[in-house]
Amino acid sequence: MDIVRYGIIGIQGVGETHLRLAQKHQKVELTALVDIDSDAVKYQAQELGIRSFTDYRDLLDADLVDAVSIATPHNLHGEIGLACLNAGIHIFVEKPLANTVSAADAMLSAALLSDLKICVGHQYRTYRTPQRMKEIIDSDILGPLHRILWTWLEFRPDSYYKRDPWRTNWRQAGGGVLLNQTSHDLDLICWLAGAPVEVSAQIGKQLHSYLEVEDVACATARFEGGALASFQGSVNQPGAFSLRQLAGDRAMMVIQDVKSLTGDQTDEILLGHYGDALSSLTASIEPISGQPPITWESINTEPSSTDSPTGHELLLHSFVMAILQGGEPYVTGQSARTTVEFINAIVLSALKKRTVELPLDPAEYDELFSKLVNGEMSL
DSSP, X not given: OOSEEEEEEOOSTTHHHHHHHHHHOTTEEEEEEEOSOHHHHHHHHXXXXXXXXXXXXXXXXXXXXXXXXXXXXXXHHHHHHHHHHHTTOEEEEESSSOSSHHHHHHHHHHHHHHTOOEEEEOGGGGSHHHHHHHHHHHTTSSOSEEEEEEEEEOBOOHHHHHHOGGGGXXXXXXXXXXXXXXXXXXXXXXXXXXXXXXXXXXXEOSSOTTOSSOSEEEEEEEETTSOEEEEEEESBSOTTOOOEEEEESSEEEEESOOOTTOOSOOOEEEEEEOSXXXXXXXXXXXXXXXXXXXXXXXXXXXXXXXXXXXXXXXXXXXXXXXXXXXXXXXXXXXXXXXXXXXXXXXXXXXXXXXXXXXXXXXXXXXXXXXXXXTTSSOO
């Protein structure tokens, strides 16, 4: 295969980005579009001289694509993704991979069985600041991670939910601020710190009483490396100030003012060095109120080259090249599964009012999720 025949399922919203990038990729031949808006998809397809469909199953029967982007409401990611994989088609799925870890597992099993690629739209991993944070952690400058403090604070008025009613309910959105807005940040935490092994959380509704799903969440988690994390996410707070703080045995990394949802911006990373490992300083400092000295340095995240792709462009390219040359896309389905499991565990902990150990029991979460979808349980 020298070129990938490509389709877009869901051409509005972020689907427009997938469409634009697929059009300009030299190794992609855009062959088909799918959207339930018959007028919009027909018009766009005619402009491009390609086929259009209003049902993805008709696309699968037409043998027109080797790979697709799936940019639909969350509840369709698992259904459409699994159907495509079973039809022998590689998938680039917008986040989240699926609403439940059991649906994610079904997709991963189908991909493994047929040697197909799954890429997931967690594009925040490609941005400059997270990239630099990852480099700092992997270089062991911080030492073993002890503690993480992370907030994501933004504001969503009622008009936001009126425009996209599917975001208001469990059946379609799969969750509120966790799965919808903060899944990118929760994905970054897992990417930086590893998989969570224990979760305790609370979720609720504060300003949007008509929602089925949560508009605020607070969670604590223990990660496989031993780090303890505290996370707060809310759509009820003006996005003026969010915080990321990762403290290790030898140094701590702080971003004091993170503007959410501004894409690949330049942030100042503050790196505080203790001069020695805290595990050693704890035993050597004599005064009972003695404090280790901290030397701060500022690390700018300006790019070394403005030509380096980030975001969906990098993800799509990695997906296409994985299909053509082997290897894996930048964000694999397996790594995105960790994020889905983390979010499912937060919801389960909050509603069951207990600490949840991971790996999560998929059947237990499916039972809970079914009750939420059917209105047998509410926040």
